[in-house]
Amino acid sequence: MERRDVREMITDASRDARNRHNVRTETENSDTKRHQTPRHTGSDCVKSRSSRAAPVCLVLLCVLLLTAVIVLGVNLHNMIEEFYIKNKNLTDEIQELKTNKSNLKNNIKKISSEKIILTAEKQDLQKKMEELWQQISKMDGWKCYQSSLYYVSSENKNWTESRRDCTERGADLIIINNREELDFVKKVSGGSEVWIGLTEVEGTWKWVDSSIRTTGFWASGKPSSGNEDCAVNLSSGFADYSCDKPIKWIYGWTCYQSSLYYNSSEEKNWNDSNQDCLKRGANLTIINSNEEQDFLKIYGEVWIGLTNMEGTWKWVDGSTLTPSFWGYGEPNEHTKKDCAVNSKRQGNPGWNYYPCSSTFKWICEK
CATH class of the missing domain: 3.10.100.10 (Mannose-Binding Protein A, subunit A)
Incomplete structure (x- = not known):
């Protein structure tokens, strides 16, 4: 009986000791957990960093998009400005082409009119040439x-x-x-x-x-x-x-164009020269164009059919002076030289005039 009681007592004491140990252990563990800093695992750190990087990337992406939009806007503005400039240039060119087209039409009309006139003059010259050749054919020799x-x-x-x-x-x-x-x-x-x-x-x-x-x-x-x-x-x-x-x-x-020319081999005053031409069935030459003026230069200084009659220069046929090929400084209105010569002298080619009593060779035209 005593042994049973002693065994029970030992058993109870042992149970109480275990219980107290467990209670203390749980208490210590509870206190340790309460005062201990929480520890994170590697997976928790990665998740935490990823959650912070996402907004940063989003902000950077927005900045990049905004920059791209600004650059595109500037380029678009420049393209629009360039388009307007090119459009204005094309408009100006089109207007210039229209103006040129109008001028060309006017020139064509003018040339057509001149062609008609020249054709008529050509026909007239051909008729005169035919008459001249008919006269020549009747002249024996x-x-x-x-x-x-x-x-x-x-x-x-x-x-x-x-x-x-x-x-x-x-x-x-x-x-x-x-x-x-x-x-x-x-x-x-x-x-x-x-x-x-x-x-x-x-x-x-x-x-x-x-x-x-x-x-x-x-x-x-x-x-x-x-x-x-x-x-x-x-x-x-x-x-x-x-x-x-x-x-x-x-x-x-x-022969030159539709006229015949005679160049004298002697010198006379203007009146005698004109009389010589009249005897030949001609007149002192009348110069009507720059081409004829150039042609007659080969004869040097010669009387031509031009005189100053009462302050007006006229040809021997009574026509007024148009056009004219005076040398530099001629005619000199302060002199009383009344008759013209055609000259090719160096430095001052063209017409000059002298007293009609001067003596020169002459050119007859018919």
């Missing part, structure tokens, strides 16, 4: 070649008489300037000998216009050293003959 009109005589005279006959017809003995003209003269003369406008003056061979021979087509062994001072044209070339020998001759006028 006359031949035309390039820019000259030639007459071949049917009788024989010495050089002086031959030239006199030429001047009485308003022309002069022929001057041959090139091989083609030489061949033509041979053809129209039938290869026979004819006087030409070339003579020896004081040891120098000169043409009848006083120019020195710059081209020559002398036959072999010609010219000789004798007293044969006048030139003839042979089938073989030029030859020098005695001026007294009677043979045929050739003379001519110069």
Whole structure:
């Protein structure tokens, strides 16, 4: 009985000791948990960082989007400005093209009108040329070649008489300037000998216009050293003959456009020059265009058909002066020079005027 009680007591004491130990342990654990700092695992840290990075990325993305929108807006504005500028330039170009088109239409109308006028003038000139050729065809012995009109005589005279006959017809003995003209003269003369406008003056061979021979087509062994001072044209070339020998001759006028021109070989005052032209069935030349002015420059200083009549410059046919080709400083209104010459002098080419009593060569036109 006692052993059972002692065993029970020991058992109860042991149970109480275990209970107290468990209570204390639970209490300590409770206190430890209450005062201990919580510890996070690795997975909890990753989740915490991810939750903080998301807003930052969102903000950065918004900033990037805003920047992109601003850049695109600026580019769009520049593109719109560039478009407006190009559009304005195209508008201006279109307007300019319209203006040019209108001007071209006006020019075409003007050219068409001028074409009609020129066509009428051409027909008129052709008619005049036909009339001129009809007159020429009726003139026995006359031949035309390039820019000259030639007459071949049917009788024989010495050089002086031959030239006199030429001047009485308003022309002069022929001057041959090139091989083609030489061949033509041979053809129209039938290869026979004819006087030409070339003579020896004081040891120098000169043409009848006083120019020195710059081209020559002398036959072999010609010219000789004798007293044969006048030139003839042979089938073989030029030859020098005695001026007294009677043979045929050739003379001519110069053709230009629809007119014939005669250049004198001597000098006279203006009135005598004009009278000489009238005897030849012509007048002192009237210059109507810049082309004709350039053509007549080859003749040097020559009287032309222009005079100052009572303070007004007029042509010999009574027409007023249009156009004009005065040299620099001419006409000088402080002088009393009344007659005009055409000049090609260096430094001041064009028309000049002198007292009508001065002597110059002259140009006749018909």
